[in-house]
Amino acid sequence: MNTSESKYSQCLYFSSNALARKVEKLAQESWKPVGLSPSHAYLLMIVIEDPAVQPGTLARELQLQPSTITRLIEKLEEKKLVLRITEGKATNVYPTPRAKEMYSKLKACVNHFYTSHAAILGKEESTKMVRNMNKLADKL
Amino acid sequence: MNTSESKYSQCLYFSSNALARKVEKLAQESWKPVGLSPSHAYLLMIVIEDPAVQPGTLARELQLQPSTITRLIEKLEEKKLVLRITEGKATNVYPTPRAKEMYSKLKACVNHFYTSHAAILGKEESTKMVRNMNKLADKL
DNA sequence: CATCAATACTTGTATATACAAATAAAACAC
C-alpha cells in the first residue's frame, strides 16, 4: 500500500514516523559493510574526527539523550572501537587505532547511503527535503 | 543546539529521525488526555470506524509490521478497549462499548495535535510537508 | 484426497531510544 492510500496518512505523526523507518532501513543497509548501525557509525566518526569529545557534546550533536549516548558508547567500547577516560565529572571518549583504520570505510558508507537515496529521490530534491525537515524540527 | 548547527545534520538519516522523535513527543502530549500513545490511539480509531477489521489490514494502513499490530492490540485488549475474535486463520478486531464512548475524545486529540503543529509551522506549510514526506517514503 | 504451498497471525527475542533516579564532581554562596 502506498502511503497515500491510508486514511490517516495526512497526519504528520504517520508521515514522519513512516519516513524515518524507511530511511533507517536504507541506512542500515548502507552501514552493513562495517557491521555498525547508523547511529553507532556516526558517533564513531565524530569521535575519530574529534578525539577526547565528551558524551554531552555527542548528545547535542546527534540530538540524542545523554543516556542513549552512554549506551552507544558502551557498545563501541565492547567492540574495541572507542575507550572512555573519566576525569572528575567529565569523560573523554577516544578512538582506538582499530577505529582510526576504519575511518575511510565509514566514510564510504556515508557516501553509499547518500548515493542510494539521491539516486531514488534526485540529488536536488533530496537536499531540499533534508533542509525542510531540519527547519521543521528546529521549530518544534 | 539547532539542527543546523550539527555537522551531520545534512544527512537524511538524522533529519528524518530527529524530526520523527520531535513529532512523536508532540503527539504523545496531544494524546495524554486519553492515556494512549499515538499508535494505540490511531489503531483504536480505525477499529471503531471499521469494526471487525483484521490485523493484516491494520498493518497495511498503519504501515507497521503484523507483529507490531499484535502487540498494539494486546495492550488495547488489556485496557478493555478492543476484543479479538478468531475464526479460522483470520482474526477480527472489534471495539468495546467503552471504546466507542471514547471516540469523540480521540477525535479531539487528533485535532489538538493538528492544531498544535499547524500553529507552529503554519497550516499551509504543515500540509505541504506531510505531502512531501509521503511522496518521499513511497519512493523509498 | 494427501501433500505441499500460501496466508494470517502470534511469539520469542532484539534494537533503538527515552525518562527518571542515582552518583559524583565542581562551582557557588555565605
Add this chain to the structure above:
DNA sequence: GTGTTTTATTTGTATATACAAGTATTGATG
C-alpha cells in the same frame, strides 16, 4: 571551608518497533 546547587554521566527501567521462527488454517496440485 561547610553546605547547597549545578553539571556530567551512568544505571535501571520502559516503550516502540522489528525480524525471524512458530502455529494454524486455507487453497492448490498432482
